[in-house]
Amino acid sequence: MDSKVDIKIKEDHGHWYDNNIDPYKGLAEIIAVTLKNSLISQQISFVDVPYRSKTKKSFLKKIEDKLIEKDYSPESMTDLAGIRIITLIESDVQKVCDLVSKMFNVHQADSVNKSEKLGEEKVGYRSVHFVCDVGEVRGKLPEFSAYKGLCFEIQVRTALEHAWAEIEHDRGYKLGGKLPSHLNRRFKLLSGLLESADLEFNRLTVEIEEYAKKLNEQIKKNNLDYELTNVGLLVLLSEKFGKYIVYKNKSDKNAYSIDLGIAELYKFGIDNLKEFDRVASTYTNQYDFGRDNSLVGFIRQLLMFVDINKYFDEVYAASDKAWTVISSSTIEILEQKYSREEIEKILTRHSIKLIHF
Structure with missing residues (x-):
């Protein structure tokens, strides 16, 4: 493709971003606040619910990468508004996922569980990604009406998964991709250790809850x-x-x-x-x-x-x-x-x- 055409396309995409990003900024914030309130009311433990709108630089880079593979337009982008729900333990992830499915209209074809994609024999970045819109019922509420039809992405991770993602992916420390064999082995071992720690924290929490329940029963019997x-x-x-x-x-x-x-x-x-x-x-x-x-x-x-x-x-x-x-x-x-x-x-x-x- 002619370089002048490339520049023109990039300029067009840049204008699209400038003219359309503001609603996504408001969308990310209101979804995060709504999720926080719901998590608290449902007594689901969480560490944080950060949110962001996609930066122009990231937006243009994603468009450029996608166009290498296929036709792609800004309207196809589903993560212009992004929210993360960071839980303490693995068992809370499923509770959050169930809550998200009840609260919003989930686009199943675009949503993915990264753990399932890894399979049984691989370790690495794990997270559940939902692509949603506010849905018909919520879209009729005054505070959500301006965002009806707009997509947003919700990522659900444990605190350890989040820490791993920050190192491996978000901070760009070059830990992914092809590494020398001796470093790649250490990379895989560390991934496995973090995943094992996550699972062990979850088991320990469950066992503590079971111990408290048993103790409560024994105390009532004066044992x-x-x-x-x-x-x-x-x-x-x-x-x-x-x-x-x-x-x-x-x-x-x-x-x-x-x-x-x-x-x-x-x-x-x-x-x-x-x-x-x-x-x-x-x-x-x-x-x-x-x-x-x-x-x-x-x-x-x-x-x-x-x-x-x-x-x-x-x-x-x-x-x-x-x-x-x-x-x-x-x-x-x-x-x-x-x-x-x-x-x-x-x-x-x-x-x-x-x-x-």
């Missing part, structure tokens, strides 16, 4: 011969001592709070559910703990009731998360067992200030 773990303690607290604890939000039950509570219990010498239940049952029956404790607050109050000197000398003093103030309401609760003078002596010894509210 508490289990080590003290995050899962076990949360189940026991919820089942038997939930009325003493107020969770401000879901995250209160996770990470920092429960880890800190477990650490202090172990330092105090309580390392199994049976012992924790015995101590907690004894002291909640004997004293009024109140009804607005945090998870860590309840555990600390319990340990102080058991032995306030031991708690401060062996647990508090050894902690790198030491708190330096205590509320007057907590002091009033502790006065059910200890005198104000005894409590204030301990607080002074550990440089803890009393605050009133």
Whole structure:
């Protein structure tokens, strides 16, 4: 083809892009926001839902590559608006795929599961790609009416798949294609390791959920011969001592709070559910703990009731998360067992200030 014709075609495609890309920018954003809200409402865990509209450079490159193989026009491009849903584990990928299929009109002929294309004997880039439009029902809504008939692509990946794609493909680090034999072997080994890690994280998550379910059943039967773990303690607290604890939000039950509570219990010498239940049952029956404790607050109050000197000398003093103030309401609760003078002596010894509210 004449070079002048090539330049003219490229200019025409560039004009098409300039005149048509704006709706796709809005489409990518509204689809991403809609998906995020739906994932949250369906309680499907995800890492992020990034989105983008195709850049002009990428658009022109794709047109050029496609025209080598066949006739191709800008109207044929289905990924001018792109959204990625990054999940934590493999089992959430299928949940997301089911959700996408219900929410939008999926173009099955253009959609692909990269894992299935790899087959059983190959490892590498894995992801599920959907080509969609908003569909008839959603297209009638005012916020979607401007995007009716426009296609967009949704990619669904786990966090590890996403990391691999960033290295192998999106960042252009030249890890794909033909490599020297010794590097190609390492490349394949790394691909397999990442895929194995993804599968193992998924299995581990399923087993933890099964363990929690089993533990819940055993706790209801008062069988508490289990080590003290995050899962076990949360189940026991919820089942038997939930009325003493107020969770401000879901995250209160996770990470920092429960880890800190477990650490202090172990330092105090309580390392199994049976012992924790015995101590907690004894002291909640004997004293009024109140009804607005945090998870860590309840555990600390319990340990102080058991032995306030031991708690401060062996647990508090050894902690790198030491708190330096205590509320007057907590002091009033502790006065059910200890005198104000005894409590204030301990607080002074550990440089803890009393605050009133």
